[in-house]
Amino acid sequence: MPNKILEKEYLAENVVSMWIEARQIAKKRQPGQFLILRPGERSERIPLTIADVRAKEGAVRLIVQVVGKTTRDLAALEAGEYVRDVAGPLGHPTPIKHYGTVACVGGGIGVAPLLPIARAMKEAGNYVVSIIGARTKGLLILEEDMRAISDELLITTDDGSYVRHGLVTDVLRERLTGKPGIDFAVAIGPVPMMKAVANLTREAGIATIASLNTIMIDGTGMCGGCRVTVGGRVKYTCVDGPEFDAHEVDFDELQRRLNMYRDHELHQLEACKIGLAVR
Amino acid sequence: MAIPRQPMPEQPPEVRRHNFDEVPLGYTEELAIREAQRCLQCKKPACVDGCPVNVAIPQFIEKIVERDFEGALQIILGTNSLPAICGRVCPQETQCEKYCVLAKRGDPVAIGRLERFVADHVRIRLMRGEKAPLPPTAPPPGAPKVAIVGSGPAGLTCAADLLNAGYNVTLFEALHEPGGVLVYGIPEFRLPKAIVKAEIQALVRRGLQIVTNAVIGRLYTIDDLLNEEGYAAVFIGTGAGTPKFLKIPGENLNGVYSANEFLTRVNLMKAYLPDAETPIVRGKRVAVFGAGNTAMDAARTALRIGAEEVYIMYRRSRAEMPARAEEIHHAEEEGVKFEFLVNPVAFYGNERGWLQSVRCERMQLGEPDDSGRRRPVRIAGSEFDTPINVAIVAVGTESNPLIRQTTPDLQVNQWGYIVTDDMGRTSKPRVYAGGDIVTGAATVIEAMGAGKRAARAIISDLQGKG
Ligand SMILES: Cc1cc2nc3c(=O)[nH]c(=O)nc-3n(C[C@H](O)[C@H](O)[C@H](O)COP(=O)(O)OP(=O)(O)OC[C@H]3O[C@@H](n4cnc5c(N)ncnc54)[C@H](O)[C@@H]3O)c2cc1C
Ligand code: SF4
Ligand code: FES
Numbered sequence: 001m002p003n004k005i006l007e008k009e010y011l012a013e014n015v016v017s018m019w020i021e022a023r024q025i026a027k028k029r030q031p032g033q034f035l036i037l038r039p040g041e042r043s044e045r046i047p048l049t050i051a052d053v054r055a056k057e058g059a060v061r062l063i064v065q066v067v068g069k070t071t072r073d074l075a076a077l078e079a080g081e082y083v084r085d086v087a088g089p090l091g092h093p094t095p096i097k098h099y100g101t102v103a104c105v106g107g108g109i110g111v112a113p114l115l116p117i118a119r120a121m122k123e124a125g126n127y128v129v130s131i132i133g134a135r136t137k138g139l140l141i142l143e144e145d146m147r148a149i150s151d152e153l154l155i156t157t158d159d160g161s162y163v164r165h166g167l168v169t170d171v172l173r174e175r176l177t178g179k180p181g182i183d184f185a186v187a188i189g190p191v192p193m194m195k196a197v198a199n200l201t202r203e204a205g206i207a208t209i210a211s212l213n214t215i216m217i218d219g220t221g222m223c224g225g226c227r228v229t230v231g232g233r234v235k236y237t238c239v240d241g242p243e244f245d246a247h248e249v250d251f252d253e254l255q256r257r258l259n260m261y262r263d264h265e266l267h268q269l270e271a272c273k274i275g276l277a278v279r
Numbered sequence: 280m281a282i283p284r285q286p287m288p289e290q291p292p293e294v295r296r297h298n299f300d301e302v303p304l305g306y307t308e309e310l311a312i313r314e315a316q317r318c319l320q321c322k323k324p325a326c327v328d329g330c331p332v333n334v335a336i337p338q339f340i341e342k343i344v345e346r347d348f349e350g351a352l353q354i355i356l357g358t359n360s361l362p363a364i365c366g367r368v369c370p371q372e373t374q375c376e377k378y379c380v381l382a383k384r385g386d387p388v389a390i391g392r393l394e395r396f397v398a399d400h401v402r403i404r405l406m407r408g409e410k411a412p413l414p415p416t417a418p419p420p421g422a423p424k425v426a427i428v429g430s431g432p433a434g435l436t437c438a439a440d441l442l443n444a445g446y447n448v449t450l451f452e453a454l455h456e457p458g459g460v461l462v463y464g465i466p467e468f469r470l471p472k473a474i475v476k477a478e479i480q481a482l483v484r485r486g487l488q489i490v491t492n493a494v495i496g497r498l499y500t501i502d503d504l505l506n507e508e509g510y511a512a513v514f515i516g517t518g519a520g521t522p523k524f525l526k527i528p529g530e531n532l533n534g535v536y537s538a539n540e541f542l543t544r545v546n547l548m549k550a551y552l553p554d555a556e557t558p559i560v561r562g563k564r565v566a567v568f569g570a571g572n573t574a575m576d577a578a579r580t581a582l583r584i585g586a587e588e589v590y591i592m593y594r595r596s597r598a599e600m601p602a603r604a605e606e607i608h609h610a611e612e613e614g615v616k617f618e619f620l621v622n623p624v625a626f627y628g629n630e631r632g633w634l635q636s637v638r639c640e641r642m643q644l645g646e647p648d649d650s651g652r653r654r655p656v657r658i659a660g661s662e663f664d665t666p667i668n669v670a671i672v673a674v675g676t677e678s679n680p681l682i683r684q685t686t687p688d689l690q691v692n693q694w695g696y697i698v699t700d701d702m703g704r705t706s707k708p709r710v711y712a713g714g715d716i717v718t719g720a721a722t723v724i725e726a727m728g729a730g731k732r733a734a735r736a737i738i739s740d741l742q743g744k745g
Contacts, residue, residue: 024499044548084455217557218453219494220681224522239681253531
């Protein structure tokens with residue numbers, strides 16, 4: 001059953017925000033959950049975090065970075081058009097409670113899934129320190145939304161084009177010694193960023209969760225394609241996650257598996273030599 | 280002179296290993312009638328007892344002899360609502376055909392092929408417009424609502440029987456396409472998806488409502504369906520969806536797939552078509568671990584998407600292979616190589632995380648285990664390495680956690696499968712279950728039998744109330 005696109009706007013170059021009609025998902029969804037979507041009849045199934053909901057309207061918000069064919073096809077749809085398939089809400093909700101002071105660290109498009117979690121943390125009475133970053137000023141998204149629900153908002157850009165020059169981990173490292181002291185951290189973003197955040201907070205002894213965006217197909221625990229290693233054990237991101245103890249995740253393996261199809265062109269070149277082909 | 284068992288025309292192995300068209304081509308009318316004439320029309324037909332849903336076998340075969348193919352189909356449909364599917368995928372050699380009296384002294388009647396012939400004959404006439412379809416029907420107003428969760432053979436059969444009894448039936452399916460294993464697991468060359476579609480479409484014409492993309496346990500819990508959405512009863516037929524892995528080093532390397540993932544990419548997502556958008560790693564040297572139907576399907580699919588060498592690696596020996604005889608035979612004809620009594624111990628990859636080889640050890644058969652099969656024991660120092668670039672793990676499945684986690688009062692056993700009585704009643708009032716989610720991975724026809732029994736229980740329990 002196709003779902004109607006209600007609103008669409010660009011947040012940055014190649015980053016689009018869409019409100020999609022999905023009444024029952026909007027009613028059931030909790031922060032941290034995602035859905036699986038196919039823009040068209042032939043499309044791949046891709047997982048996307050539910051960035052926000054308007055329960056009364058029965059609408060869910062998705063924030064999508066155009067990275068390949070499927071996201072390009074989705075971004076090409078306009079308000080009034082339909083998304084072919086939407087299934088959700090999937091995954092476990094974030095464990096929202098009163099921790100004290102919570103650091104919410106987001107990089108790039110990771111700020112989109114971070115927003116609903118940060119908001120829920122704030123509503124649960126936490127003091128929220130948000131640290132968001134992007135490669136460059138034009139790619140920084142949701143600054144005002146994050147400011148509205150944060151007690152402190154710290155911003156970095158890799159190239160120094162906006163606020164502070166550096167990585168989110170540079171800011172986090174400094175903030176770890178500040179007041180009020182951080183009790184809990186949430187990290188969402190590119191794998192190297194989440195890994196770096198985990199390394200910092202592990203040393204500092206701060207419990208941290210990371211939300212993993214693995215390759216998925218069904219999202220129901222049926223294929224095992226989304227498997228990751230956490231604390232030496234295999235977990236399925238779609239049904240056991242998407243959030244895991246960041247100190248236990250094997251981020252290097254996660255990165256290699258994410259590259260499985262992404263670098264397949266490069267791989268195909270090599271494949272000719274060793275007799276392997278990837279479509 | 281007695282008529283010999285009629286062979287089924289097939290695509291030749293050298294041709295079919297490069298395409299996804301169906302392998303057995305089906306009986307012609309003449310072949311079907313000749314085969315049907317072999318049936319002795321036993322007074323006490325043993326074949327019927329061997330069939331999990333007790334199809335009236337001699338009766339439908341007699342109609343074929345009389346050239347009344349429509350009549351034959353009506354008889355089958357009396358107990359089996361998916362005959363074109365069963366005729367293709369049932370393990371007849373361990374069911375009806377095993378008990379056929381002719382099997383004592385020769386070859387049994389080819390009951391499966393006849394069932395397939397009858398279903399196809401009528402479907403093709405409908406398709407060509409030579410026969411008018413039945414007019415669509417709808418449940419009577421005010422009919423009690425029943426929800427079915429999962430659209431595999433268990434769910435579809437339960438739905439069909441409830442529709443027959445005049446219930447208002449809605450089927451919830453997590454994926455974007457209904458059919459369960461029939462669409463995501465079993466490949467096109469063995470069970471064309473158009474056939475599954477046609478059988479499901481026939482149910483829709485009879486009033487079945489299907490809600491796809493509905494992950495029960497998340498979108499609605501079982502309690503939501505019963506209490507908020509107004510369903511008088513719920514049947515759970517969610518299958519044994521979660522793949523098991525080997526739990527050996529290197530299993531998360533790129534190029535190592537579960538059979539479910541490999542087959543889903545190819546079947547449901549159509550990765551075998553040139554313009555498909557879902558990618559798949561096309562290995563030149565592929566090893567499949569396991570020896571059930573799933574393993575045969577994965578091996579034959581790997582060949583068809585371009586593999587040069589495909590190995591089935593199995594811990595036990597040929598005699599213990601659980602796959603249907605016909606699948607093993609077809610796989611061998613197509614050039615799949617079988618390695619018996621080998622057990623994988625580790626996968627090795629390159630620095631970028633891509634699979635390059637598997638290390639196995641050789642086994643020998645020891646004392647019989649609980650299943651009565653001789654237990655494989657390792658031979659020390661027998662390790663050997665095989666270069667491969669795709670591995671497909673087909674060593675079974677376990678129960679999916681979604682419904683169990685969100686329905687705390689539903690009793691499950693130690694493996695997470697739902698506990699029911701003989702008729703599919705669970706520990707939770709108004710909730711029924713059947714198929715692989717109750718038995719663990721089994722067969723299409725057993726799942727159908729469970730769906731039928733549950734439908735009977737639902738009808739009698741709801742009437743008892745009414
Ligand atoms: C590759 C392969 C080949 C096989 N070959 C044969 C064969 O030749 N002959 C044979 O007899 N048997 C075969 N089998 C076994 C047979 O397919 C199964 O025993 C049978 O399909 C089980 O039926 P089911 O209805 O219990 O579940 P399934 O067919 O598994 O269907 C369950 C459905 O429920 C859906 N679902 C799961 N969870 C939820 C949820 N929470 N909410 C909504 N929907 C949900 C799933 O998406 C799925 O569509 C094969 C199995 C496989 C995997
Ligand atoms: S047992 Fe064999 S011969 Fe007898 S009725 Fe059944 S199919 Fe015919
Ligand atoms: S996406 Fe298939 S098991 Fe998680």
